[in-house]
Amino acid sequence: MPLALEIVSPEKLLVSESVDMVVIPASEGDIGVLPEHSRMIVLLRGGEVILYTGEQITARYFVTGGFAEITEERCTVLADTAEPSALLDRAKGETQLQDALRELSDADKAGQVDRLVPLMERVQVAQAIVDTAAAQG
The missing domain is CATH 2.60.15.10 (F0F1 ATP synthase delta/epsilon subunit, N-terminal)
Structure with a gap:
């Protein structure tokens, strides 16, 4: 079934x-x-x-x-x-990851606590794109 x-x-x-x-x-x-x-x-x-x-x-x-x-x-x-x-682009994912990490660091330094959780989620998604694209080959 x-x-x-x-x-x-x-x-x-x-x-x-x-x-x-x-x-x-x-x-x-x-x-x-x-x-x-x-x-x-x-x-x-x-x-x-x-x-x-x-x-x-x-x-x-x-x-x-x-x-x-x-x-x-x-x-x-x-x-x-x-x-x-199969359509994921590793280079694009790495760029997105670096951008998200930079924004997370900037928000943390500025004490913008309300921005931290969404930015951490964005970092995790960008890392998953990089990992998945790398595994594809």
């Missing part, structure tokens, strides 16, 4: 297919979702959504955050942004 998967960004529906398993980057850690999984809604962090058919990876998508709704027969990923991992 396959699992229905949808990956949706504000711009479009990226994926609507049946898979045997999907691994999602939940804020608490990666979650493997199989058919008949417990119902839950989880917050996503920046990272990869990995699709499996049998034991083979069939596709990878990078998300920058969002939510996922999991039921016994469906997993719906509502991503802030999403794109195929």
Whole structure:
């Protein structure tokens, strides 16, 4: 019994297919979702959504955050942004990471505490882009 998967960004529906398993980057850690999984809604962090058919990876998508709704027969990923991992650009990710680190340092020095958490999240997402692009090759 396959699992229905949808990956949706504000711009479009990226994926609507049946898979045997999907691994999602939940804020608490990666979650493997199989058919008949417990119902839950989880917050996503920046990272990869990995699709499996049998034991083979069939596709990878990078998300920058969002939510996922999991039921016994469906997993719906509502991503802030999403794109195929193969399209990630390591150089662009490294530039984004350096910019985010600089902004984080500037906010910390200026005592702008309210800016620190979003900037730390931005640093984590940029680092995930760099790591994912590097792993792709």
